[in-house]
Amino acid sequence: MSSPELVIRPDADAAAREVAARLRQVIPAGRAAGRPLEVGLTGGSMGTAAVAAWVEDHQRDPYDLDGVAIWWGDERFLPAGDPDRNDTQADDAGLTRLGLDPATVHRVLGPESSPDVESAAQDYAHQIREHGRGGFEVLMLGVGPDGHVASLFPGHPAQLTQDAITVGVHGSPKPPPERVSLTLEAMERVVQVWFVVAGADKAEAVRDALAGAGPSTSTAAQVTGQRATVWFLDEAAASLIDPDGATPV
Numbered sequence: 001m002s003s004p005e006l007v008i009r010p011d012a013d014a015a016a017r018e019v020a021a022r023l024r025q026v027i028p029a030g031r032a033a034g035r036p037l038e039v040g041l042t043g044g045s046m047g048t049a050a051v052a053a054w055v056e057d058h059q060r061d062p063y064d065l066d067g068v069a070i071w072w073g074d075e076r077f078l079p080a081g082d083p084d085r086n087d088t089q090a091d092d093a094g095l096t097r098l099g100l101d102p103a104t105v106h107r108v109l110g111p112e113s114s115p116d117v118e119s120a121a122q123d124y125a126h127q128i129r130e131h132g133r134g135g136f137e138v139l140m141l142g143v144g145p146d147g148h149v150a151s152l153f154p155g156h157p158a159q160l161t162q163d164a165i166t167v168g169v170h171g172s173p174k175p176p177p178e179r180v181s182l183t184l185e186a187m188e189r190v191v192q193v194w195f196v197v198a199g200a201d202k203a204e205a206v207r208d209a210l211a212g213a214g215p216s217t218s219t220a221a222q223v224t225g226q227r228a229t230v231w232f233l234d235e236a237a238a239s240l241i242d243p244d245g246a247t248p249v
């Protein structure tokens with residue numbers, strides 16, 4: 001397994017611009033190699049900043065996004081358009097301005113179209129099997145101060161789900177209580193995992209993840225990309241790690 005790559009910038013916006021710059025490399029390279037271009041987005045503050053930076057970068061100097069499909073690592077089980085849904089926040093950050101075919105933007109159903117969170121999780125797994133073309137090239141993951149990624153919280157039973165690529169989450173420690181998440185098993189198949197994290201309140205979670213903490217402390221520590229694991233950080237989130245050795249200081 002390769003060492004994680006650290007990309008540390010002074011602030012969240014600068015770190016988000018690095019995500020956009022990396023997409024500008026990865027998407028054309030994937031197209032040239034004929035690889036499927038499944039891109040998983042994350043919710044949260046840096047997830048939204050990354051989408052905004054991607055849109056801004058693409059508007060400034062457009063490149064071909066044909067074949068790019070969008071997914072989310074997790075979704076809050078709320079009605080379509082709810083401002084607390086991860087996809088609504090991405091839409092508000094300008095996702096639609098990328099001009100992608102809406103049929104390739106794969107959303108998790110909300111309670112208005114799914115009777116419960118388990119059914120929504122099953123539907124999402126079905127979408128991935130039908131349209132996922134063999135796995136995600138990139139999955140972005142924010143990290144909570146408690147070490148969670150997507151909606152897999154340390155110590156919560158959903159974190160250790162087996163034999164499934166999605167899970168319906170009840171009783172999430174962070175509201176809203178019901179969510180749909182990719183499982184760790186699904187994340188293991190991702191080619192490139194990109195953690196996107198900013199803020200001093202995340203410094204301990206970043207330190208623990210890079211130190212390889214156990215699942216009861218850090219979900220982030222359990223996730224690595226098949227080919228690459230990249231941490232896009234601002235200086236505050238990186239304040240407890242050694243930027244050269246990716247180890248705690």
Ligand SMILES: O=C1O[C@H](COP(=O)(O)O)[C@@H](O)[C@H](O)[C@H]1O
Binds near residue numbers: 045073
């Ligand atoms: O609830 C969630 O939180 C995390 C991190 O959010 P942040 O605002 O602390 O950056 C996010 O990655 C996840 O997708 C989301 O559902």
